[in-house]
Amino acid sequence: MEFTWTVDEAGLSAKQVLGQHGVSHRMFTQLNQSNGQILVNGVSVKPSVKVQLGDTLTLVVPVEPADPEVPVSSAPLQVINEDENTIVVLKPAGLTSVPGPSNRTDTLVNRVKGHLVDTGDQNLVPHIITRLDRDTSGLVLIAKHRLANSWLNQQLADHRLKKRYLAIVSGPLEKDHDMIDAPLRRSDDGFDQIVAADGKSAQTEYWVRQRCENWTLVEVLLHTGRTHQIRAHFRSIGHPLLGDALYGGPQDQLKRQALHAYQLDYQDPVTDASRHFEADLPADMLKVIK
Numbered sequence: 001m002e003f004t005w006t007v008d009e010a011g012l013s014a015k016q017v018l019g020q021h022g023v024s025h026r027m028f029t030q031l032n033q034s035n036g037q038i039l040v041n042g043v044s045v046k047p048s049v050k051v052q053l054g055d056t057l058t059l060v061v062p063v064e065p066a067d068p069e070v071p072v073s074s075a076p077l078q079v080i081n082e083d084e085n086t087i088v089v090l091k092p093a094g095l096t097s098v099p100g101p102s103n104r105t106d107t108l109v110n111r112v113k114g115h116l117v118d119t120g121d122q123n124l125v126p127h128i129i130t131r132l133d134r135d136t137s138g139l140v141l142i143a144k145h146r147l148a149n150s151w152l153n154q155q156l157a158d159h160r161l162k163k164r165y166l167a168i169v170s171g172p173l174e175k176d177h178d179m180i181d182a183p184l185r186r187s188d189d190g191f192d193q194i195v196a197a198d199g200k201s202a203q204t205e206y207w208v209r210q211r212c213e214n215w216t217l218v219e220v221l222l223h224t225g226r227t228h229q230i231r232a233h234f235r236s237i238g239h240p241l242l243g244d245a246l247y248g249g250p251q252d253q254l255k256r257q258a259l260h261a262y263q264l265d266y267q268d269p270v271t272d273a274s275r276h277f278e279a280d281l282p283a284d285m286l287k288v289i290k
Contacts, residue, residue, distance in 0.1 A: 001063075001084075001145060002272065007055040015047035017265050022151045030146060032086050034062045046214040061147050066124035070099055072117055073110035080277055085148040085269055086141060087112060087126075088277050093137040093256050093284070098129055112142055129156065130163055130264065133228070137282050138165070138261025143269075148174075151269035156225070161266040165207070165220040166231060166281060168258035168288055169239040171248050173208055180204040180233040183228045192246050193232035197237055202226045204233045210289060215242055215253075216288050231257060236254075242288065260285055 007017055015028065018038070028047060030036075037044050037060035040051055051057060078090040089112065092099070096107040104110075112126040127149035129141040141161075143149035155161040183199030186192075193199075203223035210217040216239070220230055227246075234240055235247040242253030264277045281289075 001061045001147075002058055002059045003055060003147070007051045007053055007057055010053045012051060013047065014040060014045055014049050014051050014057060017051060018047075020060060022154055023059065023147070024150055024154070027147060027150045031059075031061065034064075036060055036062055039171070050131065057193070059147075061145065063122045064125045064146055065140050066113070069111055070113060071105050072114040073106045074114050074118075075106055075111050077111040077115050079115065080139065080279070081275075083268075085144055087115075087144060088264065089140050089142065090279050091132055091137060091140045093135050093282065094178070096134045097131045097140070108140065129153065129161070130261070132261055133257070133259075135256035136259045136261065137285075138259075139163075139264045139277055139279050140261070141264060141266065148269050152266065155266055155269075159223070162264075163222055163261055164229060164263035165222070166243045166260045167206075167218050167220055167234070168215050168254075168260045168285060169218060169234045170215055170242055171239050172211050173206075173212065173218065173239060176208045178206060180206070180237060182233060182236055184229060184232055186227075193226065195226045195232065195236040200224075200226055202229050202233065204230055215288065230259060246284075254284055256284075258288065 005021055038047060041056050080088040091108055098109050099107050113124055115231055116124050123145045127143040129143055129152045132138060132140055143152050166250040181203045182195040184193045184202045185196050185199035187194045201261045205221045206218045208216055209219055218276050229243055231241055231247045231270050240249035242249050242258040244257035260281055262279050266275050268275055
């Protein structure tokens, strides 16, 4: 793949200009290892070469070799949006995001790889940007190549990429809006996360959408991205998610945590245009609130 920019500042090296466009030092290392190229006005140059105002600077990113250990899956995949650099998909509850010891053949990554093969894409290494737990449903952003992966992960680090969730928590929440600001770490004897003074900083903001005697529907904005953050935070204030067995949520209405990634906002990694996507509540959560 090739990405081209016009130099609009004098006195810089090719590497400095590319750095202004989000090409990290780590990405330069990867490109060197895979025979990537930098072209100035069509001529291959070293990163240190000085460029002139108005020069055309092109970065040639080689195709990333597919991992033979990741099989192709032809199982259904709901694609919400796709372009040369990204795919937004709707992940159902019950589907693992990435291959692991318990499932190497039919995860979200396997299905996306199958989709890329079917559509004739040369890049066959999906990079999950917004990973979801197996039993969480909703929108997932995937980079189709390593440069898009680098750009989008930088947006994630800079909090320019925003994810909003809908969750059904047990019991009626008193406040219409609040911020849960409590550090989290893994518990000493389990797989769950707990609030602890020696944990990592974590902030979860929520707004009440709907209340009843036994549950509350909330919209949630993550300000940090800790493991199980929403689930652990709501347990910590006495309102675990419906169906969330690991965090003590009631099991009578749902058999999985009532959590859905319904909104995704980010900037197109090439054009900087704003991208906004929303996904309706899935049937099992909708049934509860109706």
